[in-house]
Amino acid sequence: MAQTDVLLTKEPAPQTVPPCELSPKVYDVACNTGAYTSSGLATTGFRTAKYLMDEWYQNLYAHYHQAFADRDHSERQRHESQHLASETEALAQRTQQDSTRRVGERLQDMHSWKSELQREVEELIADTDGLLAQKLRLERALDASAVPYSIAMDSLQCRERRQHPDLVRDHVEVELLKEAELIRNIQQLLKRTIMQAVNQIRLNRQHKETCEMDWSDKVESYNIDDTCARYNNQSTQVQFHPHSTKLEESASTPETWARFTQDNLLRAERELLASANLRTLIDAILRDTSEDLQLQCDAVNLAFSRRCEELEDALHKLRCHLHKILREITDQEHQVAVLKQAIKDKEAPLRVAQTRLYQRSFRPNVELCRDTAQFRCPESLISLSH
Known part of the structure; x- marks a missing residue:
């Protein structure tokens, strides 16, 4: 190629048509192909087997322009491939940075939801412990109500042994019957409230387990995403996974993912509110039942006091009349003796x-x-x- 360039510079080329503008006959001759080739035996009476100088120059220019065109095409492809490699590398870096940023945002979201779930779990545990304490108070109150109930029933049974003149349905008996009925109603109320507390404790524990499962899944996912966020191009743990881009049919969307945790938190909040209302109700029930029992106990004691006063007054009057009657009997006995003596006289x-x-x-x-x-x-x- 260098000798050809020197030759071209020393001797100007004849004015010929460029390869792209040659006629088919001349181009075939220059390329030594086709029907107009000059290779082989000399044509009969037309020309010899040797090429002409024009043909030699045409063939030379054809090879030169072909090499120039191939080199130019190669340079363009090289520049385009370099540009494409640069663009793909920048795109890969931007994609990787965006993916890392989105993984970081995902980590923040999971950390936020994880903190909310952990807070709900702790509140459910504390609220369940409070309900257990209230349930224990209800059970103790139910056990303690057996003592006044037995006292009231024993009092009624003892009063049944009164003699017939004193076997009356007085105010004391009415108050004792009220007290026994009140204690039975309170015992039934306490039993129903204990059942409500047991059911609420069961619901609290179920939602606590649900929140704990969600929290555990988010902790595991957080650790996985945290490990993924730390990967880079120099990491030694990375490798090819051909089928990693395949999406699972059971995979959730960001909306369903967030809605699932929101539903768990909402249900937990509802149970916390119901538990708080139940604890307030238990406090009110214990306070009201204690006040009612105390008032009824005071009423029974007052009825007993008044009845005892009535009995003491009646006993005092009867004792006075007894003394008078005994004195009258003595006087009558003396009078009888006097009359007997008078009769004898x-x-x-x-x-x-x-x-x-x-x-x-x-x-x-x-x-x-x-x-x-x-x-x-x-x-x-x-x-x-x-």
């Missing part, structure tokens, strides 16, 4: 009167007269007999 006059009547019955004839003395003696007998 009347025996002599009675004998006298009866003897007079008997003797006067022996009067003869007309002398047997019903005179004043005769009538006076029977009167004296009657008075003495009375």
Whole structure:
């Protein structure tokens, strides 16, 4: 090629048509191909087997222009490939940086949700512990209500043994029946509240487990994404994974992913609110039942006090009347003795009167007269007999 360039510079080339503008016949001759080739035996009566100088120059220029065109095409391809390599490298760097940034944003989102879930789990644990304490208070209150109930029932049974004149349905019995009915209602209320507390504790633990599972998944995902965010082009752990770009059919979208955690948090918040309301209700129930029992106990004690006062007053009056009656009986006994003595003292006059009547019955004839003395003696007998 260098000798050809020197030759071209020493001897100017004839004015010929460029290869791209040659006729087919001349081009075939220059390329020594086609129907117009001059190789082989000389044509019959037309020309010899040697090339002409023009043909030699045409062939030379054809090779030169072909080499120039190939070199130019190669340079363009080289520049384009270099430019493409630079663009792809910059695009890969930008894509990798954007992917790293998005992984970092994902880590922030997971850390935020993870913190919220951890806070909800801690609140559920604390609230469940509070409910367990309230449930223990309810159970102790239920056990303690058995004592006043047994006292009220024993009091009613003891009062059934009163004698018939005193076996009355008084105010004390009414208050004792009220107290027994109140205690039974309170016991039923406490049992229902204990069941509500048990169910709420079960729901709290279920949602706690759900939040813990979600939190555990996010911790694992956070560790994976944190490891992925630390990878770079110089990392030794990276390798080819041909099927890593395949998406799983069960994979969630960012919207469903966020909605899943939001639903868990909302359910946990609802259970926390229900638990707080239940604890407030338990406090109110314990306070109100204690006040009701205390008021009913005071009413029963007041009824017993008034009934005891009535009985003491009646007993005092009966004792007074008993003393009077006993004194009257003594006086009557003395009077009976006096009357007996008086009767005994009347025996002599009675004998006298009866003897007079008997003797006067022996009067003869007309002398047997019903005179004043005769009538006076029977009167004296009657008075003495009375």
